[in-house]
Amino acid sequence: MESIPTGERVVIGADFNGHVGEGNTGDEEVMGKFGVRERNLEGQMLVDFAKRMDMAVVNTYFQKREEHRETYKSGGRRTQVNYILCRRGNLKEISDCKVVVGESVARQHRMVVCRMTLMVCKKKKRSEIEIEKKTKWWKLKKEECCEEFRQKLRQSLGGQMTGKLQQK
16 A cells, blocks of 8 residues: 555455444544444454555444444444545545445455546646647658748748758
């Protein structure tokens, strides 16, 4: 993560095997208050990572029913261990994040999706000053173009012409 330039958009989705917990007291800059259950050691490590890398735990920012926040289901246990992280500066581009009920990636894990609107910036056209005009040498075969070229060249050289151009 440290080697990725700060201007690059980064989104990480993974099973972090930790619980960031419900509520965000003291960690408002990296997570919302809509987590699940209590925070554990692995969840604290994830929150610390998000703080260090200036990222946000996207799942926790959107208020959903409990079943749309639980990403892991096994033998009566339900919890949230799969998270999507993004750079805090790109958090405004995410409009929704939820668990897709009924879809499972693995036997016990449920798929987490987020809706993200990407802003594409158009490249600015270079101004006329920056663009060097091309000389279309093939057009000098026409006599009127050739004469116009000689006149402009004389003007730019201050009327002093030498060599073959002066002879013509």
